[in-house]
Amino acid sequence: MSDKRPIGLLDSGVGGLTVTSEVIKKLPHEDIIFIGDEAHMPYGVRPASEIIKYTREMVQFLVQQKVKAIIFACNTATARALPTISKEFDVPMFGVIRSGAQGAVEDTKTKEIGVIGTQSTIDSNSYPETIKKADSSIKVTSLPAQHFVKIVENNAGNTEKARLDIEETLTPFKNTNVDTLILGCTHFPMLQKQIHSFMGDKVKLVDPGIETTNVTKQFLLDNDLVTDQAANGHIELNTTADLDSFKKLAQDWLGKGATDINLVKIGD
DSSP, rough: OOOOEEEEESSSSTHHHHHHHHHHHHHHTTTTEEEETTTTOOGSSSSSHHHHHHHHHHHHHHHTTTOOOOEEOOOHHHHHHHHOOOOOTTSOOHHHHHHHHHHHHHSSSSEEEEEEOHHHHHHTHHHHHHHHHTTOEEEEEEEEEEEHHHHTTTTTTTHHHHHHHHHHHGGGGGGGOOOOOEESSSTTGGGHHHHHHHOOOSEEOOOOOHHHHHHHHHHHHHTTOOOSSSSSSEEEEESOOHHHHHHHHHHHHHHGGGGGGOOOOOOO
């Protein structure tokens, strides 16, 4: 049995392309449809009601494309919208938080985990709660790093200003026993090199997008939902605003495969 329907991914902006890249790597024959809601980003400073509304519109868009599964490639949308929206649609949905938290729990030796994310993700307390359910003895320290999103969206990660911003934000983790740091926003893996440079080799960086892709792949295999097409899958990327800058970042990050890039209108 083969299921040729595409896999859907959604994000508030371009950060979810880091997860898309991982899906392409792990499931190269699958067709992929991605949507990034640049028109309403950043989600991390919005109230939960707005995050749910805009995320629902992206899910509706993907459902109309007849996707067989949806990855919430956005920590804010996972924290604030997934619990509500997963009850509204009859399509398997995977969020990045549970997978990322589980990966960190398995990695930590000191039982001290750090989390960085958008303001909304940190305020939701989703990572500490999920980690505590897995192991109540683990200490979790969470820090908002909302401005990292702007650094990535502006493709400014290699500037001196960005380096200083990153170091200042992460300073509270220094001189602690944190040995595992969750990159709790899908934009943040684009700054992995800079974060690692400051945190050092003793701190393992956890990319929840990688963990989520593994979980999604296993689900598709277990439920006979993988395609049997021999060729590499088709990648369709959609944004709700800023097509030119989105296109440039997408091609920088995903390479030659990123050619079908569109501006779409969703919602009202």
